[in-house]
Amino acid sequence: MNYAIIAAGEGSRLVQEGVKYPKPLVRLNGVPMIKRLIDIFIRCNAESISIIVNEQMTQVSEYLRSLSLPVPLNLVIKSTPSSMHSFYEVSRNFSSGKFCLTTVDTIFREDEFARYIKAFEENDSADGFMAVTSFIDDEKPLYINVDPDMNIRQFLDRPFDGVRYISGGIYGLTAPALDVLSQCMNNGVSRMRNYQRALVDAGLNLVAWPFDKIVDVDHADDIATAQDFINQSNS
Numbered sequence: 368m369n370y371a372i373i374a375a376g377e378g379s380r381l382v383q384e385g386v387k388y389p390k391p392l393v394r395l396n397g398v399p400m401i402k403r404l405i406d407i408f409i410r411c412n413a414e415s416i417s418i419i420v421n422e423q424m425t426q427v428s429e430y431l432r433s434l435s436l437p438v439p440l441n442l443v444i445k446s447t448p449s450s451m452h453s454f455y456e457v458s459r460n461f462s463s464g465k466f467c468l469t470t471v472d473t474i475f476r477e478d479e480f481a482r483y484i485k486a487f488e489e490n491d492s493a494d495g496f497m498a499v500t501s502f503i504d505d506e507k508p509l510y511i512n513v514d515p516d517m518n519i520r521q522f523l524d525r526p527f528d529g530v531r532y533i534s535g536g537i538y539g540l541t542a543p544a545l546d547v548l549s550q551c552m553n554n555g556v557s558r559m560r561n562y563q564r565a566l567v568d569a570g571l572n573l574v575a576w577p578f579d580k581i582v583d584v585d586h587a588d589d590i591a592t593a594q595d596f597i598n599q600s601n602s
Contacts, residue, residue, distance in 0.1 A: 374471035384587035498535035
């Protein structure tokens with residue numbers, strides 16, 4: 368499995384709230400968030416890891432360059448206008464086969480993630496496995512309409528009757544999804560949620576894979592919440 372991390376945001380809210388580290392280097396129980404993801408990916412059969420950081424995050428790029436990993440690390444340093452554009456830039460390093468993409472502040476249980484990756488690796492029919500959760504902690508969640516077989520039918524900005532899931536920010540995708548990404552770039556589409564809508568519009572078979580809980584670290588208070596979640600998961 369090839370993995371990718373989007374870590375190109377500015378993390379301005381954390382800075383304004385007094386957090387001294389750039390977001391990717393924020394410590395969760397002493398481990399930088401980005402290193403926690405890297406370690407999990409390696410334990411989940413990583414063949415390569417690609418990461419994009421913005422041009423201002425010299426501390427982050429220096430940290431990543433200092434790591435000694437058992438798999439290739441492809442580092443892209445570029446400022447982009449959106450996470451979808453970051454995805455496009457980092458996707459240039461993908462080799463053939465399936466890949467899993469996430470943002471740097473996506474916090475999940477490692478055992479749930481491992482089951483998700485195993486199911487994605489073993490599936491031969493889906494174009495993508497999108498992590499979803501019924502735990503709504505995001506400030507602007509992307510709601511997901513699924514059919515009884517957990518196939519994704521719609522991505523919606525607002526809740527609807529019978530809503531069960533929102534996007535978890537973990538994207539397991541295949542080569543056809545990159546073709547749609549290129550089309551989105553050519554058509555001036557922006558934002559990951561609009562890219563996900565384009566995947567559905569293109570007729571790709573996207574499976575929703577439920578996680579019990581996924582949290583994001585957007586504010587200083589979220590750091591303690593994320594640490595508690597990790598500790599509970601490990602107990």
